[in-house]
Amino acid sequence: MSQARLRLVPVRLREAKEFVHAWHRHHPPPVGHIFSVGAADEEGILHAVAVVGRPVARHFDDGATLEVTRTASDGTRNANSLLYGASWRAAKALGYRRLITYTQHAESGASLRGAGWHLIASRPPRAGWHTPARPRTGHDNDHIARFLWQAP
Secondary structure: OOOOOOEEEEOOHHHHHHHHHHHOOOOOOOOOOOEEEEEEOOOOOEEEEEEEEOOOOHHHOOOOEEEEEEEEEOOOOOHHHHHHHHHHHHHHHOOOOEEEEEEEOOOOOHHHHHOOOEEEEEEOOOOOOOOOOOOOOOOOOOOOOEEEEEOO
């Protein structure tokens, strides 16, 4: 899309969820967050958001780790890289020691590499989140291999 000069802006959860709903390719908006941040142009038009929350995987939820649970962009160049870098700086400023995120197998990870993140693991496709003890509805993203990334 366009090459806009972007700046970081605070984003409330409601606004982040609306942006994710409008622009994310394959996930619904997250339920909650610790914080969200956006990338806006000089006119204040929001072009991308990052939502950071507790890790989805329980074994990463150690009190020192956060997860970028969603990013969404309207296609503005470098917006996601800007947000991944800002998310890590904010998480560190809040006292967290680790920030992770996932990409699907077919996604390049260019925004993450551009922000200095490292690929640390490959995750095989999972059957889904549904179990008899915890019924869950699928979101058409089960059975897809994923990559786990970590901030520098």
